[in-house]
Amino acid sequence: MxxxxxxxxxxxxxxxxxxxxxxxxxxxxxxxxxxxxxxxxxxxxxxxxxxxxxxxxxxxxxxxxxxxxxxxxxxxxxxxxxxxxxxxxxxxxxxxxxxxxxxxxxxxxxxxxxxxxxxxxxxxxxxxxxxxxxxxxGSGFDPGVTGVFSAYALKHHFDEINDIDILDCNGGDHGYPFATNFNPEINIREVTANGSYWQNGKWIETKPMEIKRTYDFAEVGKKDMYLLHHEELESLGLNIKGIKRIRFFMTFGQSYLTHLNCLQDVGMTSIEPIDFEGKKIVPLQFLKAVLPDPASLGPRTVGKTNIGCIFTGKKDGKEKHYYLYNICDHQECYKEVGSQAVSYTTGVPAMIGTMLVMNGTWQKPGVYNIEEFDPDPFMEALNKWGLPWRESFAPVLVE
Ligand code: NDP
Structure with a gap:
């Protein structure tokens, strides 16, 4: 209590x-x-x-x-x-x-x-x-569950993990030509920044959306995905034993990218304040004000998310692959809590992390990223509270 x-x-x-x-x-x-x-x-x-x-x-x-x-x-x-x-x-x-x-x-x-x-x-x-x-x-999904998945994979399936690919697929359709699934300002800052990945102890920087791959996601189908910088790469690169490379990919549809490029070209995604009719405004904050509120997307979003991590590493001297992921249905989430799956997949782990710290299971004085705690109670809670995970021992790898 x-x-x-x-x-x-x-x-x-x-x-x-x-x-x-x-x-x-x-x-x-x-x-x-x-x-x-x-x-x-x-x-x-x-x-x-x-x-x-x-x-x-x-x-x-x-x-x-x-x-x-x-x-x-x-x-x-x-x-x-x-x-x-x-x-x-x-x-x-x-x-x-x-x-x-x-x-x-x-x-x-x-x-x-x-x-x-x-x-x-x-x-x-x-x-x-x-x-x-x-x-x-970082007790959301990514960061959050992706860190718990990494700690769980290391604890139960590997002696060392050398490679992690985090794949974040949203196969949902809200019917708008352009809208973001969580706070538009935060989302657009993230996807318009340079991409990067962690390799052999160093960051390799890319232009925004420079690296594209296609992946066939369970229960969603084939999607284009793009390499982004994402915050958990930094902590996982330090905390997961044996790591040589970590990449993060997120799926985007063509309509989203075409609109985003146009908004960028006309300066609407800038975070530099400009003078407008005697007042300072930040273009990106103005854009947020005219875009659909992510909270309003729930009733109109159909389809599924599929988010997870593909691990490559060693167990008993042999190379091994392992994929841990969750599939979440936008309309099922809406029926249960009145929100679409992107908010759901973040809100559930936020509750679980809070519960585990509050009840003492995860208390240790200091500041910690989620993969620094025992993953087992969190993995159990994911199954109980609405984000059941699945695993595959023979995943298709990302090139
Ligand atoms: P929203 O914009 O929907 O909600 C943000 C809330 O914070 C609003 O209620 C807003 O108030 C309130 N707020 C903003 N500024 C202040 C302030 N100065 N004082 C008090 N309240 C304030 O964002 P989301 O719910 O989409 O995202 C919430 C967080 O979750 C963000 O940090 C986001 O980055 C993170 N996130 C993490 C993910 C993960 O997987 N780890 C995935 C998605 C999001 P008001 O109602 O007045 O605007």
């Missing part, structure tokens, strides 16, 4: 909050606190009546002082950060000041540069250790 403060009330938070309420044995009390309180109240109204007691609050998560006051007032056992990556450090500071455990799903990004690195959050290791509290970084 525990008490969690959940910050943010967008697409991912909505799923995590539904899941906390389904898991009232672990979450006896939750507070939903976000910038727009009316969204928290609407969700509370929808979910009230179960065993989990829900309260709501307004908070600006850029303000450590406001967060400290809220934590002191509510006294949660843990804070689950489901706001945006820009708020990670202010929330970690508030957790330190109040000695409260911390969980998130995305690494800190400075608003003015699209940089995906753990260095800012890893700099908190000693402070969290000294305070005797745990920070669990």
């Amino acid at each position: 525990g008490k969690a403060l959940i910050i943010g009330c967008g697409g991912v938070a909505s799923v995590a909050i539904h899941k906390c309420c389904q898991n009232s044995e672990a979450f006896s009390d939750i507070m939903i606190a976000s910038r727009t309180k009316s969204k928290c109240d609407a969700l509370k109204q929808k979910l009230n009546g179960g065993k989990t007691r829900i309260t709501t609050a307004q908070v600006d998560a850029d303000s450590t002082e406001q967060l400290i006051n809220l934590i002191n007032e509510y006294k949660p056992d843990i804070v689950l950060n489901l706001a945006l990556p820009y708020q990670d450090l202010s929330i970690m500071d508030a957790c330190l000041a109040t000695k409260t455990h911390y969980v998130d799903t995305a690494n800190y990004e400075p608003p003015e540069t699209a940089k995906f690195e753990y260095k800012w959050q890893w700099a908190y290791r000693d402070k969290f250790k000294a305070a005797g509290i745990t920070a669990l970084l």
